[in-house]
Amino acid sequence: MPDQTTSDAPYADPMVPDLLPITLRRKELDDTFTIELDPGKPGFHFQPGQFNMLYVFGVGEVPISISGDPANPGKLVHTIRNVGAVTDALSKLKKGDQVGVRGPFGSAWPVIEADGHDVVIIAGGIGLAPLRPAIEHVLANREHFGRFVILYGARSPEDVLYMKQLQQWRGRLDTYVDVTVDHADRSWAGNVGVVPRLIERADFDPHHTKVMICGPEIMMRFTIKELVQRGMEKDDIFVSMERNMKCAIGHCGHCQFGGKFICKDGPVFAYSQIEDLLQVRGL
Amino acid sequence: MVKVDGLDKLLAEHPFFDGMDESYRKTLAGCARNERFKPGEMIAQEGKPAERFYFIRTGAVSLEFHVPGHDGLVLETLHDGDIFGWSWMVEPYEWSYDICALELTRVISLDGACLRKKLKKDHALGFELYSRFMPVMAKRLYRTRQQLTDMFAKK
Ligand SMILES: Cc1cc2nc3c(=O)[nH]c(=O)nc-3n(C[C@H](O)[C@H](O)[C@H](O)COP(=O)(O)OP(=O)(O)OC[C@H]3O[C@@H](n4cnc5c(N)ncnc54)[C@H](O)[C@@H]3O)c2cc1C
Ligand code: FES
Numbered sequence: 001m002p003d004q005t006t007s008d009a010p011y012a013d014p015m016v017p018d019l020l021p022i023t024l025r026r027k028e029l030d031d032t033f034t035i036e037l038d039p040g041k042p043g044f045h046f047q048p049g050q051f052n053m054l055y056v057f058g059v060g061e062v063p064i065s066i067s068g069d070p071a072n073p074g075k076l077v078h079t080i081r082n083v084g085a086v087t088d089a090l091s092k093l094k095k096g097d098q099v100g101v102r103g104p105f106g107s108a109w110p111v112i113e114a115d116g117h118d119v120v121i122i123a124g125g126i127g128l129a130p131l132r133p134a135i136e137h138v139l140a141n142r143e144h145f146g147r148f149v150i151l152y153g154a155r156s157p158e159d160v161l162y163m164k165q166l167q168q169w170r171g172r173l174d175t176y177v178d179v180t181v182d183h184a185d186r187s188w189a190g191n192v193g194v195v196p197r198l199i200e201r202a203d204f205d206p207h208h209t210k211v212m213i214c215g216p217e218i219m220m221r222f223t224i225k226e227l228v229q230r231g232m233e234k235d236d237i238f239v240s241m242e243r244n245m246k247c248a249i250g251h252c253g254h255c256q257f258g259g260k261f262i263c264k265d266g267p268v269f270a271y272s273q274i275e276d277l278l279q280v281r282g283l
Numbered sequence: 284m285v286k287v288d289g290l291d292k293l294l295a296e297h298p299f300f301d302g303m304d305e306s307y308r309k310t311l312a313g314c315a316r317n318e319r320f321k322p323g324e325m326i327a328q329e330g331k332p333a334e335r336f337y338f339i340r341t342g343a344v345s346l347e348f349h350v351p352g353h354d355g356l357v358l359e360t361l362h363d364g365d366i367f368g369w370s371w372m373v374e375p376y377e378w379s380y381d382i383c384a385l386e387l388t389r390v391i392s393l394d395g396a397c398l399r400k401k402l403k404k405d406h407a408l409g410f411e412l413y414s415r416f417m418p419v420m421a422k423r424l425y426r427t428r429q430q431l432t433d434m435f436a437k438k
Contacts, residue, residue, distance in 0.1 A: 124433075155433060182433045184357050189385070192345065192357040194429045201362065222429050 014249050017055045017100030020076070025095050028079060028161055032126060033091055034067070037076040037099060045073045047108035048133030049240060049268045053248050054078065055100030056089040063245045063263070065130035066104060071140055076101075079129035079161070105248045107268045109134040110238055114210040118146040120202065122223055124153045124195055124215025128161045130240050130267075131214050135169070142174055146209075149202045150177045153195035153219070157181055157188045176202060195219060196226040206231040212268075214240040221278060224271055234272035241266050241274070290315040293391050297338045298364045299415060307408050314397035320344075320384035327382040333370030335392040339363055342388025347381040355381065358427070366419060371395025 024036040046066050055061040068077030082091045093099065111134055119138050123131050138145055150169060154160045160179060170177035178198045180191035191198070195215070211227055213220050220239050227237055243262040246254040250264035258277040260266065271278075291312035294300050300308055316335075320326055320342070327333065329349055343362050347355040358380065361367055370378050376395065402409035 153433075180360075182430050185353060186345075186347075186355045186357065186383075188357065191360045193359045194426050194433065196429070197426065216433070218429075218432060 014102060014105075015247065017053070017061075017102045019098045020101050022093055022095050022097050022099060023075075025093070029159060031083075032079060032081045032161065034077060034079045035090070035093070035099070036068070037078070037101060039074065039076045039101075044076075046070060046104040046133075048111055048137050049109040049130060050104035050106050051130070051248075051267065052076070052078065052101050052103030053105070053245070054080075054086075054090060055102070056086055056093070057100060059089040060086040061100070061102075061246075062086040062090075063105075063242075063248060065240075065267075067129040067132045069136040069140075070133045071136065079126065079132075081126045102248065105263055107266055109212050109240075109268055110210055110270075111137045114138075115144050116146070118149070118204040118209040120149040120151070120204050120209055120211040122151045122195060122199070122211060122213045122215070124219040125155065125159065126161060127214035127216075127219075127240070128152055131212060132162065132165075134212055139169070139172075139175070147204050148175045149204055150175065151195060151198040151202060152177075152179045153181070153198070153215070154179070155182045157184050157190075178202065194222065196222050199223070199226045199230065207233075209236060211237045212240075213238065217241075217278070224278075234275060235270050237271040238268055239271055239274070240268050288312075290317060290391065293317065293340065294338070297340065297391065299338055299366055299419075303411065303415075307411055310401060310405070310408060311393060311398070311412070314394045314401065316392050316394070318390050318392050320388045320390070322384055322386050324384045325381065326384060326388075327368065327378045327380075329378050329381050331378050333368060333376050333378045334395050336368045336371050336395060336398065337366060338391045338393075339365045339367070340389040340391065342390070343385040344388055345383050345385055347383060349381060355383070358430075359423075360385065369416065369420060371398065372416075 020037040020040060022035050023038050026034045028034055048070050051063045051065045053061050054064050064078045064080055066077065067079045068075050080087050080090055082088050121131050121135055135150060138148055152166065166177055166179060169175050180193050180195060180198055184192050213223055224237055241257060241262050243255040243257055245263050246252040248263045250261045255262040291309050294308055294312055294315060326344060339361060341363050343360055345357045346359045347357050350356045367382060370376055402412065
């Protein structure tokens, strides 16, 4: 598999997918599933935040973040929500079936720059999947970071992704995890309300923190507003943007977002880089 | 007056009163009461008279809507440092939702009728209280809208 950003050797052809077998398939939620692929290449690695293009032949190709542990790249993990033609075709594949894969592409979460800082992860819905590699990295190198906060919001208790893992992370004494849902009945013992509410209660130093956010754009906008009010610098807030993609290497212009290409300049941007674009209506 | 002094101290610890003139706080403490609710205890019920206004010291409560066929739809949970209950301000002074303690919850509550009387007499105190109240209400309205957008937007 070609490695766009981390290998010295230029890849042969980033437009030609490798055929990789599905080694494991797991249902996460009613509309969300995880597949694991064998990259089949010694030395393959990725950075937290990067994505692959997954190709179902005869149907099409979609960008999907790598949601596994970057320290264990031999398990190429993707968590996918079934929203349309390609993701639906992916949802029907079984263990042993093959998927066309190009990647990894794109920029990474700033886990290296965050060394020595507090780290706050804020995710909405399926946005927890692209952030999981960053969480795994911080937990595996816990002594390098200050306070570690994970805030997660889902629509309802039934939509909470990676519930078991959230519980495991919450069980650690060195990690603060808070989860909220938009609506619930009384059987849900947790928080109800939007994600920005969780920020108020979390303990971190706004002048010495890197925040990484992934979720619906509207959630990211409200969340950023709250963080800026708390005194955070726009350079310390990072977001992952989603746009439809075709080439994933900055050639076709499909993912253009103002003057930036999400596929190669992103998907992870510092908020200061894209603030103006996020304010533009209809972009 | 020992009791009021004790309540004033508790009010002073709540973030709602940060920076408030001591004399105002002491006046308000005259309408205050210290209360605690057990997990599962109903604090307020939709349609019932709204006689009090609450400051959570520690604990958690849920704001719930009664939806036919449902076991109480939770709209929001509130925690330490939050406030709830503004129906005492607006006629007909009735609760517009249910409020239930989720865990052992300690609050200071203010008596609505007592407050209205004091605010009518002292407009400066009224202005001070409303200026602290309105941003909380506005923020909650804004967040409710975010929540609705989240719940009903397709993406
Ligand atoms: C960098 C990047 C990383 C991504 N990572 C993930 C990931 O880890 N997991 C994941 O499930 N998805 C991820 N996505 C989103 C994923 O690429 C899209 O959901 C997918 O392209 C939809 O393709 P489709 O053919 O199934 O749906 P289409 O047929 O293209 O769309 C069907 C319907 O779904 C809507 N739709 C399209 N995209 C989205 C979306 N992102 N969210 C909600 N509705 C959408 C469309 O508006 C349309 O109404 C990522 C996208 C990008 C750009
Ligand atoms: S997908 Fe082609 S330029 Fe980004």
